[in-house]
Amino acid sequence: VAGLWRNTTLGAVSALTGKSPLAYARTVDEDVFKALADPTRRTILDELTGRDGQTLFEICGRLVTNHGLSSSRQAISQHLAVLQEAGLIEIRRDGRYKFHYINTEPLKPLRTRWVPNAMSSGPRTQSDSDTARRKENQ
Amino acid sequence: MRIRLAAVMVDDQAKALQFYTGTLGFTKKHDVPVGADRWLTVVSPQDPDGPELALQPDGHPAVKPFKEALVADGIPFTQLAVDDVETEYRRLSGLGVKFTQQPADMGVVCTAVFDDTCGNLIQIASPNVK
Numbered sequence: 001v002a003g004l005w006r007n008t009t010l011g012a013v014s015a016l017t018g019k020s021p022l023a024y025a026r027t028v029d030e031d032v033f034k035a036l037a038d039p040t041r042r043t044i045l046d047e048l049t050g051r052d053g054q055t056l057f058e059i060c061g062r063l064v065t066n067h068g069l070s071s072s073r074q075a076i077s078q079h080l081a082v083l084q085e086a087g088l089i090e091i092r093r094d095g096r097y098k099f100h101y102i103n104t105e106p107l108k109p110l111r112t113r114w115v116p117n118a119m120s121s122g123p124r125t126q127s128d129s130d131t132a133r134r135k136e137n138q
Numbered sequence: 139m140r141i142r143l144a145a146v147m148v149d150d151q152a153k154a155l156q157f158y159t160g161t162l163g164f165t166k167k168h169d170v171p172v173g174a175d176r177w178l179t180v181v182s183p184q185d186p187d188g189p190e191l192a193l194q195p196d197g198h199p200a201v202k203p204f205k206e207a208l209v210a211d212g213i214p215f216t217q218l219a220v221d222d223v224e225t226e227y228r229r230l231s232g233l234g235v236k237f238t239q240q241p242a243d244m245g246v247v248c249t250a251v252f253d254d255t256c257g258n259l260i261q262i263a264s265p266n267v268k
Binding site (some may be wrong): 051054055056057058061062065073096097098099 | 214239240242244
């Protein structure tokens with residue numbers, strides 16, 4: 001089921017982008033792995049897992065006080081841009097404010113890549129797969 | 139030398155006075171007409187002779203881009219002291235105040251950040267008792 005879901009996803013992406021599924025997968029991988037390669041960026045994802053939807057100010061405050069990471073606000077902003085580029089965070093505007101949310105969707109293909117049965121032990125169900133597939137096909 | 143005054147720059151002094159007294163609970167100290175604007179300050183009822191907070195008009199063209207950029211990144215320019223952030227968060231939320239940061243442990247203090255409805259984010263802080 002997992003393999004079918006992934007192939008369908010890549011097929012839909014391929015149709016949209018004109019790129020071969022493998023080329024697309026490689027680009028996504030590179031962005032995700034590059035984003036995750038940095039310890040500060042992993043810590044940002046940790047903090048967003050603790051409380052989703054934070055302003056830049058709150059993220060900076062948590063990195064300093066909880067992890068002793070005294071990077072500049074500009075540096076954190078750049079880390080957030082890399083995470084956003086990889087699809088691992090989403091920025092949502094609410095009026096005049098900007099909040100950052102974690103998005104674990106790009107990590108899902110990694111779960112089954114080297115651990116074939118990972119999906120069956122995870123929370124994803126057959127109907128979830130169907131929903132995802134329908135979304136991709138819309 | 140002492141510090142007697144801090145200021146927030148507000149988009150509307152009448153609205154600001156309503157929020158800082160009616161919602162936050164400060165009391166008016168000075169209200170003097172100055173041209174089209176007012177010299178308007180508030181104090182804490184717990185410390186009426188203590189530092190005043192001036193509600194200054196933000197009409198200068200440099201101020202609005204500055205305020206908007208801070209708000210977009212969630213940065214509070216002004217901090218107020220409270221006895222307990224959690225209690226104050228619940229009280230102000232109940233009055234319809236919008237928070238951009240819910241109470242969070244930040245080492246020796248607990249902080250939260252709210253919108254003063256006049257174009258500023260304000261941080262409240264209380265000591266963390268461990």
